[in-house]
Amino acid sequence: MDEYFHSVRLIKSRCKGCVSCTKRCPTEAIRIRGGKAHIIESRCIDCGECIRHCPRHAKTAVTDYLADLDQYKVNIALPAPTLYAQFSVDFSIETILHGLLELGFDEVFEVAQGAEIVSLMVKDCLNAKEVKRPAISPACPAVVRLIQVKFPELIDYLMQIDAPVELAAKLARAKYSQKYNIHADELGVWFITPCPAKMTACKQPLGREKSNITGAIAISQIYGSLLKVLPHVNEQANYNRASWVGIGWAVAGGETSAAQVENKLVVYGINHVSRLLEQVAMGNLDDIDYIETLACAGGCIGGPLTVENRFVAETRMKQRMQKLKDEYQVAGKSPLTDYHKDELGINERQAIEPRPLMLLDEDIFKAMDKVELIEKILESLPGLDCGSCGSPNCKALAEDIAQGRASETDCVFKLRERVRDLAQEMIDLTKKMPPPLEKELEELEKE
Ligand code: SF4
Ligand code: SF4
Known part of the structure; x- marks a missing residue:
């Protein structure tokens, strides 16, 4: 089944992207993207845990009237x-x-x-x-x-x-x-x-x-x-009430x-x-x-x-x-x-089809390559599970990167590393001169 009905929804205007809900979701169904909590539909089980824990009341449940x-x-x-x-x-x-x-x-x-x-x-x-x-x-x-x-x-x-x-x-x-x-x-x-x-x-x-x-x-x-x-x-009518059981x-x-x-x-x-x-x-x-x-x-x-x-x-x-x-x-x-x-007229219910969370790829070989990639990415991440990347933990971010849903620099630590490397590269570059200019300097120094 590709289309899911979900009762739990986000009221976008209230969400501040604080990550509280991502940490509580039992199926890691929430990602913060563009400052808002996005629910991955295939993972959400409508448990309402995010409704309970959102400090901004940005999660709600749709019911009938x-x-x-x-x-x-x-x-x-x-x-x-x-x-x-x-x-x-x-x-x-x-x-x-x-x-x-x-x-x-x-x-x-x-x-x-x-x-x-x-x-x-x-x-x-x-x-x-x-x-x-x-x-x-x-x-x-x-x-x-x-x-x-x-x-x-x-x-x-x-x-x-x-x-x-x-x-x-x-x-x-x-x-x-x-x-x-x-x-x-x-x-x-x-x-x-x-x-x-x-x-x-x-x-x-x-x-x-x-x-x-x-x-x-x-x-x-x-x-x-x-x-x-x-x-x-x-009170008039007498209903056939259930017992305490x-x-x-x-x-x-x-x-x-x-x-x-x-x-x-x-x-x-x-x-x-x-x-x-x-x-x-x-x-x-x-x-x-x-x-x-x-x-x-x-x-x-x-x-x-x-x-x-x-x-x-x-x-x-x-x-x-x-x-x-x-x-x-x-x-x-x-x-x-x-x-x-x-x-x-009680019949047994029919079989329930699985809806696996981690279907990395339909092709088993590609899926195995992705498992390796996820492990490699995970090793390079700090393992603090801080959630500031918008994924609930480092492992989820590694999966998101492998699936093309996120990039390494979504991790603030990786971003800082990258900025530091870039800054070092800039410093190194400022010390370098193009060859024609270097000659001119040497000549000037001789004078
Ligand atoms: S807890 Fe609420 S405000 Fe924070 S990211 Fe989730 S929905 Fe948005
Ligand atoms: S309802 Fe439950 S499963 Fe769905 S996003 Fe909220 S916490 Fe996650």
Whole structure:
């Protein structure tokens, strides 16, 4: 695939070329050229790390708007459980779901319901002996893309299951196209998202041709409007709400608790995840059954498109989970304990194609020559990884030079060396005279 959709974009006028983002990007996708941060599209995984770390707020995420609902006959909101953590627990989940209806949606379908089914599927898959260990969670789209781009050899370790939001969208489409007696294409299915990677996942899905999700609207975008309507919401309808098991997916560790995995690792923060995947690729973690990997600190509650401080959000989420647990206990109910794959129409997702970062050349011999060239250039660079050349480190600059995207003098140290050599050459030249002039001088001296 040559054309990529990316939710993360640069607001050029705000960028000062300070290099902060180049240092944090897990796939070395950013170069400063002409004083501005340029994103290399084939490398970007839309993790949003650059949005978090830009001191000038020059990186942004493009998502859909509430106004886009006008294009569809019926609109369904798919709220990520993280949405509930943005508001005080004085507002019940029911109130928040009703609040979404007030904003213009016709129906709501909780992503947490999809998460509950996926938890059971993860459990079943892990019981199947043939699954490669350690199996890696498919839930975070930024991590799935990180594997696709930086660790293509680990693609087979990703569980062949859809993410909860994709499953929730599929179920919502089936349910409401029947209820309203309209074609599924006339439904707008909108994910209320905590992160840009999920926007990208619905516009350009991996492992399927088309997503069941129409678009994604950032939590931060609707937060203000929702906060205004919540105190006036009149709760009437009773929604088939997900249990604490499903909503717990918003917090790191929630997925593996829901799937009751004991021999597990929970890793969050995209750069931590990247370092851990290096270990998996080296075969150091084959004794682990399952790795829950999340790009954002603390899980989805730390997503760049959320509003609330992640520590506050985590506490609220846990309070909400406890409340639901208590309610279930009083009512003598249990969370979902079984699912019927065929009834739900669940298919395995298709294979994910690798998108290797370092394709130096289609021709293997030329690529090998370039590897040698990169090593040679790297030896001549100072190895300080200062980033003032606009590449994230010396190795990346060496690759850029070998690929013709940069020159040696982009390195300030090499530039200084070059200027010093030129200055020395100039000094040497000033001492030299053209031969006719030298003779004249000699003659003059004799006189
Ligand atoms: S962090 Fe990146 S996008 Fe932000 S001002 Fe610095 S170079 Fe520009
Ligand atoms: S979104 Fe992530 S991968 Fe893309 S440029 Fe920003 S930090 Fe790099």
